[in-house]
Amino acid sequence: xxNNLTYLAIFHRGEMCTHVEVISSVTGEVFxxxxxxxxxxxxxxxxxxxxxxxxxxxSEEGVVAEDYAEQMNPVEVHRAYxxxxxxxxxxxxxxxxxxxxxxxxxxVLSDVVKNDMRALxxxxxxxxxxxxxxxxxKYKISLxxxxxxxxxxxxxxxxxxxxxxxxxxxRYRLLITIDLxxxxxxxxxxxxxxxxxxxSIYLVLSKNQMRHANNLDQLLxxxxxxxxxxxxxxxxxxxxxxxxxELQEMLYTLSKTEKSKYxxxxxxxxxxxxxxxxxxxxVKGKAISDIDKxxxxxxxxxxxxxxxxxxxxxxxxxLALRIDIVFFDNSIMLDEVSRNFTSLEEAx
Numbered sequence: 001x002x003n004n005l006t007y008l009a010i011f012h013r014g015e016m017c018t019h020v021e022v023i024s025s026v027t028g029e030v031f032x033x034x035x036x037x038x039x040x041x042x043x044x045x046x047x048x049x050x051x052x053x054x055x056x057x058x059s060e061e062g063v064v065a066e067d068y069a070e071q072m073n074p075v076e077v078h079r080a081y082x083x084x085x086x087x088x089x090x091x092x093x094x095x096x097x098x099x100x101x102x103x104x105x106x107x108v109l110s111d112v113v114k115n116d117m118r119a120l121x122x123x124x125x126x127x128x129x130x131x132x133x134x135x136x137x138k139y140k141i142s143l144x145x146x147x148x149x150x151x152x153x154x155x156x157x158x159x160x161x162x163x164x165x166x167x168x169x170x171r172y173r174l175l176i177t178i179d180l181x182x183x184x185x186x187x188x189x190x191x192x193x194x195x196x197x198x199x200s201i202y203l204v205l206s207k208n209q210m211r212h213a214n215n216l217d218q219l220l221x222x223x224x225x226x227x228x229x230x231x232x233x234x235x236x237x238x239x240x241x242x243x244x245x246e247l248q249e250m251l252y253t254l255s256k257t258e259k260s261k262y263x264x265x266x267x268x269x270x271x272x273x274x275x276x277x278x279x280x281x282x283v284k285g286k287a288i289s290d291i292d293k294x295x296x297x298x299x300x301x302x303x304x305x306x307x308x309x310x311x312x313x314x315x316x317x318x319l320a321l322r323i324d325i326v327f328f329d330n331s332i333m334l335d336e337v338s339r340n341f342t343s344l345e346e347a348x
Contacts, residue, residue, distance in 0.1 A: 005023070005024055005025075006025060007020050007022055008030065009050075011051050011053045012045075013053050013054070013055075013161075015042055015043070017041040018053060018161075019053075020033040021175070024194070026251070026252070027192075027194075027195055027251065028247070028313075029191060031175055031178060032142045032151070033177075033180060034151075034179045036181070051163045052163075052164040053149065053162065054164070055160070056148065056150075056159075058159065116148070119146075120150065123143050123145060123150045124150060124160070126324065127143060127151075127158055130201065131156050131158075133204050138154075138186075139193065139194070140153065140154065140156075140176070141176065143175075145170070146168040147162055147166040147168040148162055148163065149161045152177070169314075173317055174201065176197050176198055178190065202320065205324050206234065208327075208328075209230065209233070212324075212331050213230035213327060216334060233319065233323055237316060237320060240312055241316060244316065247308050247312060251305050251306065255302075257298060261291055261295055262295075265288060265291045268288055268291070269288070271284075
């Protein structure tokens with residue numbers, strides 16, 4: 001692709017392309033390009049990293065049978081976050097609906113492996129919360145887990161796919177999604193836009209992690225170590241974020257060095273005219289050979305940096321998304337435990 005964009009994987013359904021996983025060689029950012037169905041883009045199944053996908057049976061709202069999300073209070077909660085937990089506990093409001101509302105920031109499954117069912121339900125619940133963060137922008141969110149892609153669509157509904165013959169990883173991946181039409185509109189800024197949206201999602205997850213930790217801390221007054229554990233996790237995430245920034249800066253510096261080397265090569269090409277003499281041809285050949293050698297080393301270093309960026313980002317996203325699921329679900333479960341203890345006290 002142009003603009004330093006290269007595909008990592010192509011996903012298709014039948015003969016038509018549905019998604020392309022894309023990486024920027026300038027920033028190391030990876031995003032998912034959605035191809036609307038009106039564009040009949042045929043693919044060569046013999047190409048490298050091409051995978052067939054099939055729809056997962058999930059409702060437009062991501063509602064799953066036997067999911068506790070179905071019992072949530074449907075009434076919108078229009079209150080500021082601060083103090084909401086105390087109000088909810090006093091008034092007996094549904095805590096699930098309360099926590100769902102706290103994700104608002106501006107910036108029946110089938111043919112699925114039984115052991116993956118719970119994870120996918122968690123992911124769709126998570127996307128249902130996270131879509132509040134991107135409901136007013138063209139960039140959306142996709143989560144990849146094992147051989148599944150779960151996405152927020154352009155109309156903010158949810159969809160899922162299973163990927164055939166995919167070398168999967170049991171860590172969670174977060175990909176910013178943009179459709180083909182929007183990509184053409186934002187081709188000049190897509191690298192920076194993807195980075196900004198991703199960092200905004202990181203911020204949302206971090207803020208809500210700390211809020212969930214505070215909520216759990218209130219529910220478990222005798223278990224003060226929960227806040228300490230959250231702080232330790234936050235420290236690990238901050239370390240990974242700093243490491244990611246360092247790697248991206250290295251990649252940016254490398255790109256500038258590479259650009260200057262190409263410019264130097266062009267100058268040499270212009271200075272030495274073909275047929276101007278054996279000696280000058282030898283000098284020119286050696287100079288260009290030295291530059292090409294440097295460029296190959298730079299390319300090897302680029303690949304190493306990008307690999308480290310992807311591993312660092314994978315570690316960061318896996319940690320942030322897993323912790324978000326754990327804290328959210330535990331907040332709900334512990335609220336039920338608290339209600340059970342209240343009923344027990346009333347019975348006594």
